[in-house]
Amino acid sequence: MPLPRAFDYLPPPGDSPGADWVGRRVRVPFGTGERVGLVVGVGPPAEAGIALRTALALLDPEPLLTDELLATLRFCARYYHAPLGEVLGMALPVGLRDGQELPETRPFAWRLTEAGATALDRLRPGGPRRLAERLAGGSQPEAVLDDGEDATAWRGAARALAGRGLAERVPVQAGTLAGSLAGERDPGGPEPTAAQQSALDALRANAGFHPFLLEGITGSGKTEVYLQAIRDCLRAGRQALVLVPEIGLTPQTLQRFRRRLGVPVLAFHSGLADGERTRAWLAMARGEAQVLVGTRSAIFTPLPAAGLIVVDEEHDGSYKQQDGVRYHARDLALVRGKALDVPVLLGSATPSLESLHQALRGRASTLRLPLRPGSARPPRVRVLDMRKRVLSGGLCSEAVEAIAACLARGEQALVFKNRRGYAPVLLCHDCGWSATCKRCDSAMTLHGAGRRLLCHHCGARAARPPACPDCGGLALQAQGVGTERLEELLQARFPDVPVLRIDRETTRRRGELEEKLKQFGDASGVLIGTQMLAKGHDLPRLTLVVVVGVDEGLFSADFRASERLAQLLVQVAGRAGRAALPGEVLLQTHHPEHPMLATLLAGGYPAVAALALAEREAAGFPPYAHLAMLRAEAPLESEVQGFLAEARALLGEPAGVVATAPMSAPMARRAGRARGQVLLSAAQRPALQAALDAWIPALYALKSARRVRWSIDVDPVDLY
Numbered sequence: 001m002p003l004p005r006a007f008d009y010l011p012p013p014g015d016s017p018g019a020d021w022v023g024r025r026v027r028v029p030f031g032t033g034e035r036v037g038l039v040v041g042v043g044p045p046a047e048a049g050i051a052l053r054t055a056l057a058l059l060d061p062e063p064l065l066t067d068e069l070l071a072t073l074r075f076c077a078r079y080y081h082a083p084l085g086e087v088l089g090m091a092l093p094v095g096l097r098d099g100q101e102l103p104e105t106r107p108f109a110w111r112l113t114e115a116g117a118t119a120l121d122r123l124r125p126g127g128p129r130r131l132a133e134r135l136a137g138g139s140q141p142e143a144v145l146d147d148g149e150d151a152t153a154w155r156g157a158a159r160a161l162a163g164r165g166l167a168e169r170v171p172v173q174a175g176t177l178a179g180s181l182a183g184e185r186d187p188g189g190p191e192p193t194a195a196q197q198s199a200l201d202a203l204r205a206n207a208g209f210h211p212f213l214l215e216g217i218t219g220s221g222k223t224e225v226y227l228q229a230i231r232d233c234l235r236a237g238r239q240a241l242v243l244v245p246e247i248g249l250t251p252q253t254l255q256r257f258r259r260r261l262g263v264p265v266l267a268f269h270s271g272l273a274d275g276e277r278t279r280a281w282l283a284m285a286r287g288e289a290q291v292l293v294g295t296r297s298a299i300f301t302p303l304p305a306a307g308l309i310v311v312d313e314e315h316d317g318s319y320k321q322q323d324g325v326r327y328h329a330r331d332l333a334l335v336r337g338k339a340l341d342v343p344v345l346l347g348s349a350t351p352s353l354e355s356l357h358q359a360l361r362g363r364a365s366t367l368r369l370p371l372r373p374g375s376a377r378p379p380r381v382r383v384l385d386m387r388k389r390v391l392s393g394g395l396c397s398e399a400v401e402a403i404a405a406c407l408a409r410g411e412q413a414l415v416f417k418n419r420r421g422y423a424p425v426l427l428c429h430d431c432g433w434s435a436t437c438k439r440c441d442s443a444m445t446l447h448g449a450g451r452r453l454l455c456h457h458c459g460a461r462a463a464r465p466p467a468c469p470d471c472g473g474l475a476l477q478a479q480g481v482g483t484e485r486l487e488e489l490l491q492a493r494f495p496d497v498p499v500l501r502i503d504r505e506t507t508r509r510r511g512e513l514e515e516k517l518k519q520f521g522d523a524s525g526v527l528i529g530t531q532m533l534a535k536g537h538d539l540p541r542l543t544l545v546v547v548v549g550v551d552e553g554l555f556s557a558d559f560r561a562s563e564r565l566a567q568l569l570v571q572v573a574g575r576a577g578r579a580a581l582p583g584e585v586l587l588q589t590h591h592p593e594h595p596m597l598a599t600l601l602a603g604g605y606p607a608v609a610a611l612a613l614a615e616r617e618a619a620g621f622p623p624y625a626h627l628a629m630l631r632a633e634a635p636l637e638s639e640v641q642g643f644l645a646e647a648r649a650l651l652g653e654p655a656g657v658v659a660t661a662p663m664s665a666p667m668a669r670r671a672g673r674a675r676g677q678v679l680l681s682a683a684q685r686p687a688l689q690a691a692l693d694a695w696i697p698a699l700y701a702l703k704s705a706r707r708v709r710w711s712i713d714v715d716p717v718d719l720y
């Protein structure tokens, strides 16, 4: 329950609980119903003289949560000021939260029977035959695991073979696969470059907890370093946890890990069925699996034999949970690494200022990969000054010519615009009216070739009005461009090549992006996309990237905006020239003299980061100060302000902490609800934590708190 307390129960009749009950689930009466609880302590009740209810049953034969994980979760509750019950609920996979019995998790694999081996030549061409050949040719007897994406593709064929007695499903002994790796040369792995080798040497020279920041330009071979480090870890019989951003966990990524590691690699992300997530979590808990690759919430996977934690693209925003318990998975990776006494490898082409700051202070070791292996070179970047240029659909003529030249060479171009839809604004040219959402303080985006309006914040829809609702004029115009309008324009301009748009509208399903890119293939063509295309995929024939509209990010009020924009630009630019062909990047802007762009061009991301760090230090922003944000929302503005005023008064003026007055959020209305906030800032973290420790429990007791939805965000990444 999201309540800031635990509940006491008597043990089920006949049971005598001991300390080993901690971390096990129990079924308990709660209110008028029943709930699944997790034992967090055994002993006399916290309050004397209260009639205790009796727990109904102990559900687990042994603890689900190890001491280390439970301690980390308690830390998480304290640090983020979240109720322990909410933290525990979040950390357990849904299936276990619901009190289900623990499922079988041993990995199974398919292998040919003797009959199958002899029948191989007589099989007709088709799926079953291809599978049989693969099983026969595998270096291990069990070549295809009955788990993961790979297996889903083979399952039909495997069942067909099994039905004829030609293949069978056998359990894989934990450790046998890892054992067979010992001393074996990395199959298919390239010879490490000098920089990769020295990164690996540094990792190998280290035992126990140590944070490493692997700073390598895109395509420099960071993933290769992860793979080698994981192999070291497997050879030692230990487990590796790999965190990847939402957008980075593609079938392609998993396949690469599976092929190279030669052991089962479990996936963990929100796209999996509950049962699959439970099994992956438990397989790690039981030590039956050794490698798990997952998104943010995978940081709560039990690791009884931990050897390594990797956080890929550590700067990525998706590591911060934006509702409920607002944890940061990268920060928790460091907490867990320390508790487990294992190295933590943070990788990025564009490290977060937080991690750079840690490295500057000597709290993390920096490992650098400054070059791309082989002949691949980083792309050349050019700024296109858009002032006083004629634009057609948002592209200037130089950009269009560059695309034409790229296509003429038979190569691929990417037009990057981080805005989906047809156009961001519908404007009346006569009176200045623009289409805004009735429920949000925000413009509505034009979609459907300009015929529909959609609010990207609350999902509200409307038809495009035939005339201006204010003045009745007919001069309504689409302002600006989104991906849809770019697609229309580029299709008309380049009718002979495929034009593929990748954004949340065209590409919803997990895996759809890969399918589309595969179909797009290596032939000449134009890709248009949002940040979905910014990373992850190798497109060897992509040689030109045109970035449209970076200006919004240059003048944002958010203190993290320039860091984010620089990261995005570098990541997008990194798509070009990954293979042998040289790449070029064109940045369209109305502000070519902007210091951030100038610094980025002259000194690359490290120079931007140094500049941003100096600015943050001068302005007293993270990582030089520590922030916490109290947010509230309610249908009525008065309720929000009433709660925030009372909360602010309760806070007082704690030592070492500066708090703002209650204020409206930058987007003061969203989805029909008024929103407000109070921001706390402190030079020293202990002062901030002490203030929150005293303050947050008192907020639960406020009457006005019941009329709003409120939350506390420690280390917020967004200030709205």
Ligand code: ADP
Pocket (backbone or CB within 6 Å): 190, 191, 192, 193, 196, 216, 217, 218, 219, 220, 221, 222, 223, 224, 225, 373, 374, 538
């Ligand atoms: P990153 O994770 O930094 O983007 P990758 O590890 O994906 O980089 O490597 C980029 C490309 O370079 C991949 O195609 C990879 O196979 C290749 N590569 C990486 N390391 C080497 C190496 N030592 N020798 C040759 N090719 C390499």
Ligand code: ZN
Pocket (backbone or CB within 6 Å): 428, 429, 430, 431, 432, 433, 468, 469, 470, 471, 472, 473
């Ligand atoms: Zn008008």
Ligand code: ZN
Pocket (backbone or CB within 6 Å): 437, 438, 439, 440, 442, 455, 456, 457, 458, 459, 460, 671
């Ligand atoms: Zn809206």
